[in-house]
Amino acid sequence: MMLRVGVIGTGMIGQDHIRRLTKVLSGVQVTAVTDIDLARAASAAPEGAQVFDTPNALIGSDSVDAVVICSWGPAHEEQLLACIAAGKPVFCEKPLVTSAEAALRVMEAECAFGRRLVQVGFMRRFDADYRRLKAVIDGGTLGLPLMYHSTHRNASVPPGLYTSEMPLNDTLVHDADISRWLLSDEVAGVEVRLPRKSRQGGELRDPHFVLLHMASGALVDVEISVNIAYGYDIRGEVSCETGIAALPNRPATVVTDANGYRQAIPEDWRERFIEAYDQEFREWIVAAVQGTATGPSTWDGYAATLVADAALRAVDSGVFEKITMRDKPALYGLPVSRAA
Numbered sequence: 001m002m003l004r005v006g007v008i009g010t011g012m013i014g015q016d017h018i019r020r021l022t023k024v025l026s027g028v029q030v031t032a033v034t035d036i037d038l039a040r041a042a043s044a045a046p047e048g049a050q051v052f053d054t055p056n057a058l059i060g061s062d063s064v065d066a067v068v069i070c071s072w073g074p075a076h077e078e079q080l081l082a083c084i085a086a087g088k089p090v091f092c093e094k095p096l097v098t099s100a101e102a103a104l105r106v107m108e109a110e111c112a113f114g115r116r117l118v119q120v121g122f123m124r125r126f127d128a129d130y131r132r133l134k135a136v137i138d139g140g141t142l143g144l145p146l147m148y149h150s151t152h153r154n155a156s157v158p159p160g161l162y163t164s165e166m167p168l169n170d171t172l173v174h175d176a177d178i179s180r181w182l183l184s185d186e187v188a189g190v191e192v193r194l195p196r197k198s199r200q201g202g203e204l205r206d207p208h209f210v211l212l213h214m215a216s217g218a219l220v221d222v223e224i225s226v227n228i229a230y231g232y233d234i235r236g237e238v239s240c241e242t243g244i245a246a247l248p249n250r251p252a253t254v255v256t257d258a259n260g261y262r263q264a265i266p267e268d269w270r271e272r273f274i275e276a277y278d279q280e281f282r283e284w285i286v287a288a289v290q291g292t293a294t295g296p297s298t299w300d301g302y303a304a305t306l307v308a309d310a311a312l313r314a315v316d317s318g319v320f321e322k323i324t325m326r327d328k329p330a331l332y333g334l335p336v337s338r339a340a
């Protein structure tokens with residue numbers, strides 16, 4: 001069966017996902033697009049796709065079996081609720097939503113529907129390097145994971161559009177999610193320290209040093225730098241009881257010349273995670289054709305949102321901010337635990 005997809009939001013990642021859905025992946029066709037900027041939607045629409053005036057019109061259309069949401073975070077809740085009301089599988093870019101209350105409303109709607117419909121765009125879980133790293137941790141040969149060092153550096157972020165909350169509610173959510181997934185753990189609380197401000201980002205508060213206290217007692221330190229200038233640099237190293245497991249430096253051709261040996265650094269997320277995005281959509285298509293969703297869930301989006309909310313509180317309070325999660329609905333599987 002050919003999955004007919006409607007895309008909401010045709011900005012940077014919307015266009016990149018339309019490219020992979022039309023030129024890279026099979027079994028899928030983009031039949032509809034929309035954006036509040038209709039001219040942008042029209043220019044991003046692949047041949048034969050209909051341009052809708054509103055997300056609701058696209059979601060309700062008979063020509064759309066499943067939806068991909070690539071609008072800004074604060075718009076996600078309303079669009080997710082409309083997809084769930086229509087019973088259509090939906091891939092929603094991260095962040096799921098931008099407050100815990102909104103995440104709970106989406107969760108309640110999905111649970112009332114009774115079947116998973118939502119996959120959240122935490123693409124690191126589909127990256128081959130992260131998958132190998134998790135296999136080593138889960139294999140147990142290094143003992144229990146004690147600390148995870150997560151480095152998240154963006155060359156730059158769009159001035160004006162990327163606000164001072166976003167290092168925590170748009171960028172940190174990746175590190176929160178990957179820490180939970182890698183360590184099979186939950187985040188119990190957050191501290192944030194602000195180092196000297198970088199002059200690269202104008203008024204933007206940047207960088208951030210975040211400490212995630214995991215329920216097992218493991219600690220995760222996260223560097224969020226969003227105007228590092230030199231490239232998109234994602235690193236991760238897990239310190240266990242008897243050894244260390246780390247992401248490799250990205251395989252890239254080594255250039256040698258009079259200036260020495262060097263390897264290229266990805267420009268942005270499109271380049272660094274290109275295969276991971278392809279894979280997350282391969283897996284999404286398989287589930288969406290069956291009318292459901294697998295992979296990162298509304299529960300995972302809720303957990304990451306709780307971390308973002310707590311981190312935003314911690315910036316103001318300067319102290320440890322505790323996280324309290326609601327009970328996990330059966331729809332999302334068993335609670336995780338990494339026993340000491």
Ligand SMILES: NC(=O)c1ccc[n+]([C@@H]2O[C@H](COP(=O)([O-])OP(=O)(O)OC[C@H]3O[C@@H](n4cnc5c(N)ncnc54)[C@H](O)[C@@H]3O)[C@@H](O)[C@H]2O)c1
Pocket residue numbers: 008009010011012013014034035036037040055070071072073075093094095121122123161170269
């Ligand atoms: N997984 C990743 O690595 C990754 C990478 C980039 C962006 N993202 C996420 O994807 C989303 C979009 O990011 P982007 O970088 O493409 O931003 P962008 O600003 O380039 O594009 C967003 C588009 O959505 C449109 N839009 C906003 N609100 C809308 C609404 N209510 N209805 C219809 N259209 C609307 C805007 O007009 C714009 O064209 C964000 O949630 C972002 O966090 C994820």
Ligand SMILES: O[C@H]1[C@H](O)[C@@H](O)[C@H](O)[C@@H](O)[C@H]1O
Pocket residue numbers: 094154157170171174226269
């Ligand atoms: O929306 C983007 C995207 O999620 C990237 O993966 C992340 O590195 C950026 O910080 C964020 O702004």
